[in-house]
Amino acid sequence: MLKKVLLSGFAGLAVLAVGILIGHFGIEKGSSAPSWMSDLSRDVDEKLIQEFIAEVDNVKIQENLRELTRVPHMATTAGDEATVQYMLKNWQDTDTGLDASWREDYRVYLSFPNRDKPNNVSVGDAADTVVYTVREKEKAYQSEQDDPEVVQPYAAYGPAGEVKGRLVYANQGKASDYETLNATLSLTGTIAIVRYGGAGRADKAINAAPFGVIGVLVYTDPYDINDGLMSDENETYPHSWYLPPSGVERGSYKNHFGDPLTPYLAAKNGTYRIPVENITGIPPIPIQPIGFEDAQALICELGGSAAPEDWQGSFPCSYNFGGPGFASSSPFNNSDVTLHLYNRGELRDSANVMGVIWGSVEPDRYVIYGNHRDSWVHGAIDPSSGTAVMLEIARVLGQKVKAGKWRPRRTIIFGSWGAEEFGLIGSAEYAEEYVSKLSQRTVAYINVDISVFGKLSLKCYSNLTRSQVNIPGSDSVSVYDNWIRYSNRTSAAYGNIPNVGHMTGAGSDYASFVHYLGITSLDISYTYDRSTTRARIYPAYHTAYDTFDYASTYIDPGFTSHQTVARTAGNVLIRLADGLLLPFNCSDYAETLEQFVSTAAEAFEAQLVANGISLEPLKAAVKRFRTAATSLDRTIHNSDLANDTPLRARMINDQLMLLDRAFLDPLAFPNKYGYRHVIWASRSSNVATFPGVADAVEKARASGRKEDWAQAHKHLSIVTQAISGAAHTLAEAQR
Amino acid sequence: MLKKVLLSGFAGLAVLAVGILIGHFGIEKGSSAPSWMSDLSRDVDEKLIQEFIAEVDNVKIQENLRELTRVPHMATTAGDEATVQYMLKNWQDTDTGLDASWREDYRVYLSFPNRDKPNNVSVGDAADTVVYTVREKEKAYQSEQDDPEVVQPYAAYGPAGEVKGRLVYANQGKASDYETLNATLSLTGTIAIVRYGGAGRADKAINAAPFGVIGVLVYTDPYDINDGLMSDENETYPHSWYLPPSGVERGSYKNHFGDPLTPYLAAKNGTYRIPVENITGIPPIPIQPIGFEDAQALICELGGSAAPEDWQGSFPCSYNFGGPGFASSSPFNNSDVTLHLYNRGELRDSANVMGVIWGSVEPDRYVIYGNHRDSWVHGAIDPSSGTAVMLEIARVLGQKVKAGKWRPRRTIIFGSWGAEEFGLIGSAEYAEEYVSKLSQRTVAYINVDISVFGKLSLKCYSNLTRSQVNIPGSDSVSVYDNWIRYSNRTSAAYGNIPNVGHMTGAGSDYASFVHYLGITSLDISYTYDRSTTRARIYPAYHTAYDTFDYASTYIDPGFTSHQTVARTAGNVLIRLADGLLLPFNCSDYAETLEQFVSTAAEAFEAQLVANGISLEPLKAAVKRFRTAATSLDRTIHNSDLANDTPLRARMINDQLMLLDRAFLDPLAFPNKYGYRHVIWASRSSNVATFPGVADAVEKARASGRKEDWAQAHKHLSIVTQAISGAAHTLAEAQR
Known part of the structure; x- marks a missing residue:
């Protein structure tokens, strides 16, 4: 039986700050009052939002997706260029386009296999005779998989190399997995096979090398993605949404985002580039992803003792550690696994396509909406489902602008980023090139990458009021209610509300905006009911099966979920662009900070105090933040914007816009490119609190070294100062 | 004959951007137009400025100075606390005070000699019999020098230690000086005596240590400060402004500014502090400053060959290198010099005193005016001449505010910084604590430290129109004209204009504002005609002779120069606080950038190209900046602010305010605390161009290493990106 994707778990959000129920208010004015006066005080037009929601067209989204996915469009290929032209054509359309649209190219360092010398993985016996060869490409079920551009x-970014060794099974390739394995057998000279999940792609090789492992194979276990189903006779795509046995998840094996040769500098001609050998956070040893069909053929032949229970997957055999190598009873007895890999780096020109609707009242305030354009293969879901939605939002808004019916208060910028799959490169280069302007002017960034399947996260937005947007096929159930049904939490201020994730990682192009620039960001998608499947992401992710057929047959027939996302994201976009006051409520930020402090206290305080480090300054800073946020709430509540100077709203909005900036510390994480936001930075520790503190304390606990406790203290001071600083920006903007 | 200090070289500046001759313009309005409308469009009131100039009172300034200099007020001493109370009393006065005034304390790491065990420098013969002892304190001519608090x-920050060795003379203690000396004799185990000038205080010891020097004495040569005069019978203070023979310049021997234990963190209780042994940029060997009387006794007895011509000073003897040690004909033959130093570090609470006048229209825009309060001894000139002026400006403005006659458009913040003499500590801690708020809101910083003697520098202000302020004792010669007379340059745009220095160093509290925060800053003082004296600063600088008597007798009898500075600085302050548009002209910034590029091309281009590095991207960036600046000029010129939305002026002002912020790169100078501004950072190279580029190219030239040329390329890319980024912030703020 096929599992139908459940459309749930995501809420539309009507972003309105508490107490800002200003609506339209007239300013008392005589006949001689200047004409700009009514413009300045105009708030969101609810009628316009209803119009927008009505006009978003699922058929147009479907057409967009059809066009975007005609050919594979990996970054910088001819297929990618075709999508550049498609974006420009749409956004430069005289009736439905934007005020302006253009391309911006960066010369970035990408990594490709060698067409003339494909990567090859095989098993060779003692006489070096090849006894098994891993598939070079995925099996074709439709013509798409046969496209020579797949x-x-x-x-x-995995290195080229030829390595040969005994095979071992290393679970997910976490450092602890290799440690476990190393306690049983010597890993020197071995090839490890690991499954996706648990550790970052590059880390599976980075963790392996210190143990003497010389090569790594990666595959997706059917347990993790297919709920155990494995047969392409009737269980996997094209019979369902599940991954076929030969499907392989591609990906960037690079830990830092952005162009790897030009950290913090936009990759232009003439820009300084670090030597290729200085790139960090990439695999030090050859590594190759393969399908589970091949993985099964290898893993089920392994010798040695049985791996632990939680290392076992869905193959109908015992997952053994490896002797190292294959079992003596196996036809592969005494055989080695050989990797012949020919990946190579190249400087390529990658394009962002930009589009803009200029603001009428505050053109120097930007709301940015973006998604990447490049895919690994046809990329119907990742990223084209997001791009198809973005194009439809832009079309509806562009049409209104072209017809002279509407112009947003603030400027709206659309970004179609290049080379995201290689590590969020296009958006990172954009952030680097325009760092000052974006920092100074950007109100918010909205990211919609995989629009109908995947991540669910929201930040610093709240008091999510009932949405105007209903779930597909319903006239009464709102996205908001549906979200609460599938994922909720209890808030002290609001009661039962949708649960919103935190942007602690770099999963899509929001990373540069939230982590590097400190811009309040939002990443949304319509996802499935995670209680009904173990699939950690949609199964065709990064494979040759992520096609229009897959999307329209199994993910969103009729494209109504796409439509729902477009309505919801567009609703947020319009409110951010048109609100007289920005729809942010910073008391909600205080709630998170308080939660972080109490988590930190519970997990760390006793040991910190034992090492002479007090949490009191941090607690005091969070209290100061809460007081300031409450005071700003009151200021907003008591403000009479209708009769006050138009600068008043601007001043309050500046405080709201710049709040996330106050959490940046460019020196807090010297070894993590692009991470400056001390609240939301990536975190290795499992303790859900301030990332720098959590990671430093874990390190100090492990080592017991005085210097490591000093670093924990330093991170505490960094966070304390940032929170105090943020509180200062919320307080006393006026007398 | 005494040299009378010439009052010249400094110009008052009426800061008005080109084309912004908007004056007062009425907005057409009916009877029902809101009351705030006229406030929003109000510009600088010239009548108010005339009133201000008339009300600035030289007698009040003199009284302030009298009060501030009653006792020595070194940072964190009882004398310092008395000045804290004096500031608070003035700024909290109900008739002439500010809206609010308060103190803010930081717990900072200072360094003091040991009262119970004074530092001691002596000459001992072969039998260890002391044959000469350097004075422990300066000679008293008035009761002030006998104050036990001197x-x-x-x-x-020089270390404690007891060292003994042969004496050598090392000129100014530059690295090249020690190299020269080392070519003649072995420096191992020697004590070097050096004169002030040429190298930073700490560097005189830092440069020495690698050559085996174990201790350093520093003195001020009469050649450099006294135009050669030396006798306290009739030539030096109290007979003139010249330094008496026993006078000693104290100072901070620390290269980085801010509290040394808490870089980038405000020094609060509980803040993480680095271990004391990790402080960098301080003397690694004992070092002690002495008077020239003692220096003469030592230098004139030195053996060895004669030092080069440009090492000679004013003593009536040949300055020899040293044998090492004294001449065989000297009574000190075979004697060593011994330093017994007992300096020690202490955590002390240092106060900033803050005062504020809230803005009426844009309270969230700050103009900050500051000076430090702490001195080395009585500090009449440094810093109290500046504080006396600040108090008078605040009094005149405060009186108007209290009387309800005036309130500035923007908020004015006064800062009386603590512990500047130890390395700009109070202002740096303030910048660190409020980094977000200050970055987001500060329009400009004005620093007036030594108000009537010293530095002369101005930045990003221009089109200096004729000032309303005349020089003391004249009804017709303006400060502006006088400035041009003594220091001028030819500008392509304006012709003959006053010469304005660049803020490339960290000479006073402006450092944190311009270098760390990227805030447009101004540092002004009334100085002397440098063609008439070689004195590198006023001679009593940092000595026990910098007293009220000294200031009122020799520096500014009648206090009319103080008055002139108060009028000028206040004029600038009011224009920054009240201007409808900020009085900045950014085309002038383009002129500097163009000058820097052509200097860089002349000095470096051939060799850069030979190393595969092109200057073209930098040139293109500067062109882009010029184009954007011209376009902003045009926008301003064509704007009709009287009839446009009040947000229009705010948007343009935001561009002007944030321009300097765009030149910040927090990663550009990882080894220089607080330096982030890539145009104005400190520079070792003599080539007056972008500091990071100049220093990196010089290093690469010297080493010839590929990695060093790569660093030069990197710095070029950093500057190029910053300039391009700044250009983006000037362009297209609106359609």
Whole structure:
């Protein structure tokens, strides 16, 4: 039986700050009052939002997706250029386009397999006779998989190399997995096979190398993605949404985002580039992803003792550690696994396509809406489902602008980013090039990448009021209610509300905006009911099966979920662009900070105090933040914007816009490119609190070294100062 | 004959951007137009400025100085606390005070000599019999020098230690000086005596240590400060402004500014502090400043060959290198010099005193005016001449505010900084604590430290129109004209204009504002005609002779120069606080950038190109900046602010305010605390261009290493991106 994707778990959000029920208010004015006066005090037009929601067209989204997915469009290929032209054509359309649209190219360092010398993985016996060869490409069920432009599965930024050794099974390739394995057998000279999940792609090789492992194979276990189903006779795509046995998840095997040769500098001609050998956070040893069909053929032949229970997957055999190598009873007895990999780096020109609707009242305030354009293969879901939605939002808004019916208060910028799959490169280069302007002017960034399947996260927005947007096929159930039904939490201020994730990672192009620039960001998608499947992401992710057929047959027939996302994201976009006051409520930020403090206290306080480090300054800073946020709430509540100077709203909005900026510390994480936001930075520790503190304390606990406790203290001071600083920006903007 | 200090070289500046001759313009309005409308469009009131100039009172300034200099007020001493109370009393006065005034304390790491065990420098013969002892304190000519609170001359942050060795003369203690000396004799185990000038205080010891030097004495040569005069019988103070023979310049021997234990963190209780042994940029060997009387006794007895011509000073003897040690004909033959130093570090609470006048229209825009309060001894000139002026400006403005006659458009913040003499500590801690708020809101910073003698520098202000302020004793010669007379340059745009220095160093509290926060800053003082004296600063600088008597007798009898500075600085302050548009002209910034590029091209281009590095991207960026600046000029010129939305002026002002912020790169100078501004950062190279580029190219030239040329390329890219980014912030703020 096929599992139908459940459309749930995501809420539309009507972003309105508490107490700002200003609506339209007239300013008392005589006949001689200047004409700009009514413009300045105009708030969101609810009628316009209803119009927008009505006009978003699922058929147009479907057409967009059809066009975007005609050919594979990996970054910088001819297929990618075709999508550049498609974006420009749409956004430069005289009737439905934007005020302006243009391309911006960066010269970035990408990594590709060698067409003339495909990567090869095989098993060779003692006489070096090849007894088994891993598939070079995925099996074709439709013509799409036969397209010569389908890139061979590979690990981008993994090194070329030829290695041969005994095979071992290392679970997810976490450092602890290799430690466990190493306690049983010597890993020197071995090839490890690991499954996706648990550790970052590059880390599966980075963790392996210190143990003497010389090569790594990666595959997706049917347990993790297919709920155990494995047969392409009737269980997997094209019979369902599940991954076929030969499907391979491609990906960037690089820990830092942005162009790897030009950290903090936009990759232009003439820009300084670090030597290729200085790139950090990439695999030090050859690594290659393969399908589970091949993984099964290898893993089920392994010798050695049985791996632990939680290392077992869905193959109908015991997952053994490896002797190292294959079992003596196996036809592969005494055989080695050989990787012949020919990946190579190249400087390529990658384009962002930009589009803009200029603001009428505050053109120097930007709301940015973006998604990447490049895919690994046809990329119907990742990223084209997001791009198809973005195009439809832009079309509806562009049409109104072209017809002279509407112009937003603030400027709206659309970004179609290039080379995201290689590590969020296009958006990072954009952030680097325009760092000052974006920092000074950007109100918010909205990211919609995989629009109908995947992440669910929201930040610093709240008091999510009932949405005007209903779930597909319902006239009464709102996205908001549906969200609460599938994922909720209890808030002290609001009661039962949708649960919103935190943007602690770099999963899509929001990373540069939230982590590097400190811009309040939102990443949304319509996802499935995670209680009904173990699939950690939609199964065709990064494979040759992520096609229009897959999307329209199994993910969103009729494109009504796409439509729902477009309505919801567009609703947020219009409110951010048109609200007299920005729809942010910073008391909600205080709630998170308080939660972080109490988590930190519970997990760390006793040991910190034992090492002479007090949490009191941090607690005091969070109290100061809460007081300031409450005071700003009151200021907003008591403000009479209708009769006050038009600068008043601007001043309050500046405080709201710049709040996330106050959490940036460019020196807090010297070894993590692009991470400056001390609340939301990535975190290795499992303790859900301030990332720098959590990671430093864990390190100090592990080592017991005085210097490591000093670093924990330093991170505490960094966070304390940032929170106090943020509180200062919320307080006393006026007498 | 005494040299009378010439009052010249400094111009008052009426800061008005080109084309912004908007004056007062009425907005057409009916009877029902809101009351705030006229406030919003109000510009600088010239009548108010005339009133201000008339009300600034030289007698009040003199009284302030009298009060501020009653006792020595080194940072954190009882004398310092008395000045804290004096500031608070003035700024909290109900008739002439500010809206609010308060103190803010930081717990900072200072360095003091040991009262119970004074530092001691002596000459001992072969039998260890002391044959000469350097004075422990300066000679008293008035009761002030006998005050027990006069701190013994010492090198703050120089280590304690007892060292003994042969004496050598090392000119100014530059690295090249020690190299020259080392080519003649072995420096191992020697004590070097050096004169002030040429190298930073700490560097005189830092440069020495690698050559095996174990201790350093520093003195001020009469050639450099006294135009050669030396006798306190009739030539030096109290007979003139010249330094008496026993006078010793104290100072901070620390290269980085801010509290040394808490870089980038405000020094609060509980803040993480680095271990004391990790402080960098301080003397690694004992060092002690002494008077020239003692220096003469030592230098004139030195053996060895004669030092080069440009090492000679004013003593009536040949300055020899040293044998090492004294000449065989000297009574000190075979004697060593011994330093017994007992300096020690202490955590002390240092106060900033803050005062504020809230803005009426844009309270969230700050103009900050500051000076430090702490001195080395009585500090009449440094810093009290500046504080006396600040108090008078605040009094005149405060009186108007209290009387309800005036309130500035923007908020004015006064800062009386603590512990500047130890390395700009109070202002740096303030900048660190409020980094977000200050970055987001500060329009400009004005620093007036030594108000009537010293630095002369101005930045990003221009089109200096004829000032309303005349020089003391004249009804017709303006400060502006006088400035041009003594220091001028030819500008392509304006012709003959006053010469304005660049803020490339960290000479006073402006450092944190311009270098760390990227706030447009101004540092002004009334100085002397440098063609008439070689004195590198006023001679009593940092000595026990910098007293009220000294200031009122020799520096500014009648206090009319103080008055002129108060009028000028206040004029600038009011224009920054009240201007409808900020009085900045950014085309002038383009002129500097163009000058920097052509200097860089002349000095470096051939060699850069030979190393595969092109200057073209930098040139293109500067062109882009010029185009954007011209376009903003045009926008301003064509704007009709009287009839446009009040947000229009705010948007343009935001561009002007944030321009300097765009030049910040927090990662550009990882080894220089607080330097982030890539145009104005400190520079070792003599080539007056972008500091990071100049220093990196010089290093690469010297080493010839590929990695060093790569660093030069990196710095070029950093500057190029910053300039392009700044250009983006000037362009297209609106359609």
